[in-house]
Amino acid sequence: MNKSLFTLSICLLTSVFPLKAHEEDSSLEEQMKILAKGTRQLSQQIDNPTSQQSSIDLIENLKKAVKVSESLEPRKTVSIPQSDRGKFLAQYHAEMEKLFDLFNKIEGELKGGNYAMAKFSLPQLNLWRKRGICSSRRTKVI
Numbered sequence: 072m073n074k075s076l077f078t079l080s081i082c083l084l085t086s087v088f089p090l091k092a093h094e095e096d097s098s099l100e101e102q103m104k105i106l107a108k109g110t111r112q113l114s115q116q117i118d119n120p121t122s123q124q125s126s127i128d129l130i131e132n133l134k135k136a137v138k139v140s141e142s143l144e145p146r147k148t149v150s151i152p153q154s155d156r157g158k159f160l161a162q163y164h165a166e167m168e169k170l171f172d173l174f175n176k177i178e179g180e181l182k183g184g185n186y187a188m189a190k191f192s193l194p195q196l197n198l199w200r201k202r203g204i205c206s207s208r209r210t211k212v213i
């Protein structure tokens with residue numbers, strides 16, 4: 072086998088059988104991805120009156136994702152000492168409730184046709200990520 076054929080075979084093999092096993096998303100990460108994708112879509116259409124119903128439906132779905140997230144536990148939970156775990160999870164639930172209330176607020180603004188206000192409220196959805204609460208697996212913060 073010549074050198075380039077050998078290199079090609081290695082490339083093909085590693086794409087079919089990756090050298091490093093892919094780490095599965097946690098159930099919470101899956102919900103977070105729904106939130107991230109949905110929020111992005113919302114930001115593209117929130118001030119468009121012709122998308123009013125679509126935006127409201129989207130928010131309803133995002134609220135469901137928040138409720139599912141609230142029923143799950145962050146990966147970091149297992150590393151919290153048992154004695155602090157209750158407090159940690161209570162804080163986590165409180166943050167999820169804040170997010171739920173924010174979606175309700177934005178939904179109310181949309182239902183009232185107040186698109187400018189809804190658009191103004193949207194950046195608040197980035198607060199959790201800015202605070203470092205939404206860590207990826209590699210930098211578990213919460």
Ligand code: HEM
Nearest residue numbers: 097099100103106107145146166170196199205206207208
């Ligand atoms: C609209 C608001 C939010 C968006 C767009 C969002 C987005 C994300 C994203 C993209 C990730 C990384 C997922 C990955 O690496 O695969 C993440 C992780 C995470 N987020 Fe959020 N997030 C939001 C709100 C919240 C809230 C309110 C909390 C509650 C404290 C929270 C807690 C977490 C945690 C704990 C993780 C790490 C996943 C785990 O521990 O399993 N997020 N988030």
